[in-house]
Amino acid sequence: MAFPAFAARLQTFLLGYSGTSLATGLQVVLLPWLAVSVVELPALQLGWVQASVLLPNLLFLLFGGALADRFDSARVAMLSCIGLSLCHATLAYTLWFQVPDLALLLAYGVSLGVCTAFLQPARDNLVQRSAHKPEEGSGKLSESRVQHMVTWMMLAQYGGQAVGMLLASRFDHWGAQPLLLIQLSVLLIASMCFFSMRHLGPAPQTRGSRNLPSALLEGFSEVKKSRAISELVALVAFNGLVHIGVFLVVLPLLAEEYGRGASYYATLQIAFVAGTVVATVMMLRRGQGDQPGRGVLMCLLYSAGLLVAISFGPTPYGLMLLCACWGAVSAASAALGKAIVQVLAPAAVRSRIISIYQLSLFGSAAIGALAAGAVSQYSAPLTTLLWAGILSVLAFMVVWFSGALRQLRLEHGEIPER
Numbered sequence: 001m002a003f004p005a006f007a008a009r010l011q012t013f014l015l016g017y018s019g020t021s022l023a024t025g026l027q028v029v030l031l032p033w034l035a036v037s038v039v040e041l042p043a044l045q046l047g048w049v050q051a052s053v054l055l056p057n058l059l060f061l062l063f064g065g066a067l068a069d070r071f072d073s074a075r076v077a078m079l080s081c082i083g084l085s086l087c088h089a090t091l092a093y094t095l096w097f098q099v100p101d102l103a104l105l106l107a108y109g110v111s112l113g114v115c116t117a118f119l120q121p122a123r124d125n126l127v128q129r130s131a132h133k134p135e136e137g138s139g140k141l142s143e144s145r146v147q148h149m150v151t152w153m154m155l156a157q158y159g160g161q162a163v164g165m166l167l168a169s170r171f172d173h174w175g176a177q178p179l180l181l182i183q184l185s186v187l188l189i190a191s192m193c194f195f196s197m198r199h200l201g202p203a204p205q206t207r208g209s210r211n212l213p214s215a216l217l218e219g220f221s222e223v224k225k226s227r228a229i230s231e232l233v234a235l236v237a238f239n240g241l242v243h244i245g246v247f248l249v250v251l252p253l254l255a256e257e258y259g260r261g262a263s264y265y266a267t268l269q270i271a272f273v274a275g276t277v278v279a280t281v282m283m284l285r286r287g288q289g290d291q292p293g294r295g296v297l298m299c300l301l302y303s304a305g306l307l308v309a310i311s312f313g314p315t316p317y318g319l320m321l322l323c324a325c326w327g328a329v330s331a332a333s334a335a336l337g338k339a340i341v342q343v344l345a346p347a348a349v350r351s352r353i354i355s356i357y358q359l360s361l362f363g364s365a366a367i368g369a370l371a372a373g374a375v376s377q378y379s380a381p382l383t384t385l386l387w388a389g390i391l392s393v394l395a396f397m398v399v400w401f402s403g404a405l406r407q408l409r410l411e412h413g414e415i416p417e418r
Contacts, residue, residue, distance in 0.1 A: 016193030018160035025164020047373020052109030054366030060117035065355025068122035074198040080119035081191035092180035121355040158276035169266035219352030227404035237360035245368020275327025292336040293405030299333035304392030311386035
């Protein structure tokens with residue numbers, strides 16, 4: 001009778017995770033398209049709108065990780081989902097009475113960013129709780145099971161985002177309010193899923209200082225102890241600065257230049273997510289292997305090639321194909337990176353290390369969005385892509401010869417509760 005309970009716990013987690021991802025899939029199309037098509041903002045101001053969702057990570061993501069370590073992650077995730085649903089409800093209500101402007105979109109983006117900063121580390125910290133079978137309690141997990149669970153988590157993320165983007169492709173026909181109400185509904189369902197995963201008694205005590213500043217510093221101290229994690233954090237910071245920044249700003253500008261409306265931009269996003277789903281399913285079937293660090297580095301090199309290819313100005317259908325390939329590479333890189341963190345991070349500070357990982361990715365992505373907007377404002381968007389590809393090759397060479405990630409090998413033994 002233990003396995004059905006384990007399966008139910010896993011299904012609850014994946015349902016909650018996919019619900020938050022569906023809302024994100026809607027958001028990544030809806031917000032920039034409101035800025036580009038409805039408010040008609042120039043490239044630099046579009047960069048500010050996209051950065052407004054990411055900049056709060058610089059301030060609150062570390063606090064979110066510390067909060068999830070000190071209290072119950074499931075409750076923190078639930079409250080964050082409720083906060084996000086209130087953001088969408090407020091914008092939907094406001095749109096009934098006025099046309100959005102830059103100030104409204106910035107306020108909306110900042111509110112989303114604050115709630116997301118608390119959601120991400122709490123939600124990801126529930127991976128291993130969903131992986132434990134009831135008779136195992138909170139003991140040891142094999143590295144292979146953690147990698148498998150992370151891959152399932154990524155599939156829920158990309159599948160949810162794909163559905164959200166399909167819904168967002170109806171923006172030209174439905175308008176913004178119905179899409180915002182869909183986001184509100186799925187987030188409320190996700191909050192109930194996370195609430196059902198809460199600790200029924202007091203949350204397990206974590207090691208380390210109960211003082212918040214000391215708790216934050218403890219997370220950085222743990223990162224420094226592992227060369228592989230330190231190198232991974234630096235690499236994802238580069239990915240956020242160059243790849244996500246370019247993706248957030250240049251892609252909607254290219255879609256606008258092609259003159260095919262919100263449905264085409266949503267189609268590009270869907271092609272990207274379709275690639276992520278295909279890659280994740282393949283990883284479920286074949287596994288992640290015992291050298292995930294080497295895989296992360298190869299994904300960086302493949303991304304560089306794709307950025308350079310897009311910079312040559314493909315046809316609309318060619319751009320869709322390249323976006324699908326880009327999505328597949330990004331999915332593999334994200335799954336491998338998150339599995340490394342889940343395996344190597346001590347349980348007592350796991351949420352804080354996850355938050356540092358996320359901070360390095362999305363905090364630098366906010367700066368990257370601003371930089372991509374500035375470069376695209378004064379030069380062609382395709383030039384921005386070319387420079388991003390060149391920088392990616394240089395980053396690959398530096399991290400490859402550094403060696404910590406390249407030499408990382410997992411033995412698929414049990415993970416000690418350090």
